[in-house]
Amino acid sequence: MIKLYESQISGNCWKVRQMLAHRELPYESIELSVVDRSNRADVIGGANPALRVPTLILDDGRPLAESNAIMLYLAEGTELIPEDPYERAQVLQWLFYEQYDHEPNIAVARFQLMYAAEPDEAAIERTQIGGRRVLATMDDHLRGRTFLVAERYTVADIALYAYTHVAGDGGFELSDYPAVQAWLARVAAQPGHITLLGD
């Protein structure tokens, strides 16, 4: 059976849970702390050079890491990845944007405010400035669009939903971004949508 090393509070892990649910693949969940990471090398050192969750172990024992790479692997051949090469590339564009601009600001602000043992004030200030720029960028893009790419629900929407829908935890005011809010509601209304933290 597939094993998933994960954390229930992680949006990156939620992406993988959402894809596994979409594919109706059973898996064993192994919970790792995102605060005390001292056992990471022992537990997933051989499977993920970055020592992060999510780390997936396929049913034949082969490991795979990086939430967006795992999503793309699980989504291949489904309707969640467009077949058109340019639309595929646009999906990838948003996935890289998510990991470079979005997650390091919005997820880090959330982590610092909600979970960090000793919050880093400089990191909070930096990520809140960066996160507001990201939300404004998404709001501009989503104005007049239903989804991020090709007017349909894709893995790009799953990736960006992960931390956008809990941006309030990071001190962001989602009501300032109405096109983002309308898009969040469309993603949450997709058949088979699962929630973060079961809430």
Added chain:
Amino acid sequence: MIKLYESQISGNCWKVRQMLAHRELPYESIELSVVDRSNRADVIGGANPALRVPTLILDDGRPLAESNAIMLYLAEGTELIPEDPYERAQVLQWLFYEQYDHEPNIAVARFQLMYAAEPDEAAIERTQIGGRRVLATMDDHLRGRTFLVAERYTVADIALYAYTHVAGDGGFELSDYPAVQAWLARVAAQPGHITLLGD
């Protein structure tokens, strides 16, 4: 003809130049400053929500952004992307690792030390710690391997080469990472390899 908004000093832009050279695709280069970004919204605002270089404009006028997404688009169907789904996923894993862990440390340290008008000491300290961790992770992975994935040269090697080979500019000592150094030499020896800054 393809247009590439780029900077000659950017490793992210080098990735795209390397792919265009590999595909033998002619293109028009439009140089943008990575220091004074005040004209970005006017020049590429409609093409790239993140307002960054590289931004590619295909010959039919459609835009594409994010260096690794552009590389994957240009590499599709070539030997630079494995056909095996798991090997493809491993390539993607390293591309996301590059944008999340590698570039924000090693490229940012280099930018701060080489190009920033007012270097940010806190950013330099943070990125040098992070960058040394990344180089150690790569060195562990590359020990006993010839390339990052599937024992062959792929877009993952191009992506990670971009800023690793100029890590010295960011204050990193590459001789501390012998497996990385040997891999850099293998990548540079690939047929059709082009250099950054023409050096």
